[in-house]
Amino acid sequence: MEIICIVCPNGCRLEVSGEGENLQITGNLCPKGVDFAKAELTAPMRSLTTTVATVFPAFPRLPVKTRGEIPKGKMLELMTKIRTIVVDNPKKVGDIILPDVFGTEIVATAELAI
């Protein structure tokens, strides 16, 4: 089975064979590829990047991301939560926008200066 590693732009084509103890992963340029393939086979995780609404007409959307990763299958569910947020005060990069979501938090990725 081939899995494309998405950790970095190298996009290594990982060849996965065997199961459990005999799991073999080749084609990775770095050790992160092995971890990625293992996670992909058991509990795939993704970081989510999107934007949230603001009350400021000159800056209607604030870019945000999950600080860590969330389960791949939870992205759309998290989007419905994020869609309810409206930011009404200035933010710096890294400020928490939504705490405690699937073991991580949503943080600002741009400065919102008024």
Place this chain on the structure above:
Amino acid sequence: MTDKQIDFTQSVSADGAVKLNSFTAEKSYDILVLGGGPAGLAAAVSAHESGAAVLLIERERKLGGILKQCVHDGFGLLRFKERLTGPEYAQREIERFIATEIPYVLESFVVDISHNADGNYTVCTQSAAGMKSYSCKAIILACGCRERTSRQVFIHGQRPAGIFSAGTAQYFVNIQGTMPTKRCVILGSGDIGLIMARRLTLEGASVAGVYEIKDMPAGLSRNISQCLNDFGVPLHLSTTVTEVFGTERVEAVAVEKVDERMNPIPGTREVIECDALILSVGLLPEIELANVLKIPIDPATKGPLVDQSLMTQAAGVFACGNVLHVNDLADWVSVSGETAGHGAAAYCRTPRAFSQSAVRLEYSKGDFLYALPQYLDPAASEPLTLFFRSRADVKGKTITLSLGGEKAAFSKKYRRLIPSEMEAVPVKALSFGDRAQYSIEMR
């Protein structure tokens, strides 16, 4: 952001006439950097650190260039050893730039550049405050690239509303917060199209599919995986949009499979209902200003021909980032900005013309889509970093760079080379040896 912005004074004369020679005399600078994206920011900082007096000119209201709307991550792995989003990458570069206190102007559009008899340049800008002109010894073109538009793609049918470039759709969604579509078809598999397939899906739109006329995707493989496969968006290779339906608004498009000569195959036509057609059919260096100065362009990169300091064939005019060639990573854009910044500062100390003895890069057009810098000039100040793209998807090939008599200034066996992924080759020592030779080979 602390504002070091220069205030404009009205420069239109009392009778309302705009005269280029009647402007308030502007301070003259060593270097004008045109563009405040990652290339321009890095170029300005490097030129400033090399001792040059720099002014940066940006046409938008904020610095950061296109990174402002690239809210996805994957930026900065080379430059910051971290996975950053576009706005985060931009913010770091902006903060470095602001800390240097280099002067800059926003919402100013360069309308003309002229080369004076004394060798200096005059750059003319337009803004809400009127026109202004600046004098400088050197110019760094850092104006990025633009998207190929629907006018550059041949599709039959009507031209209703609802045909967007992927970058325009990205601007609507990420900057304005409006949705340009409920159900769309994406033509072309460039990275922005793939990123927008995911972005629109996350925002609740339905993406019927990504259609690519070639038999391989144009974008990075990781984007096929994380933007299409993760969300079940199908990718159709060797298939293209051949007709658009709708009068006021796009109502449907027809797609057809194509043969190896890219001609539609009869009987494969399928009509897909949608309210938008999003084009991700490639990017082109923004060379309007290079054209004003009649700077020679490389038909392969579609950007100016340059030496290893990234000086174009117009003495004192440098190019970096996506003006030079369309990069796949912002990190390389910043690196080329630094090269141009150092190179332009060195030029200000010791002006030089594009040397007659500059050696032209030789490569096989069958093996490479392009390679640059196209010239190696013994008089240029900067060490060589060579960039290339393979023409085909090849495995186990060795790339050898030859300089003068030295056979292997660089030699490396690549596991795989594909056209969508750019390769960079840094070369430390630079000696021509006895023969003036500069070539790369793929074996």
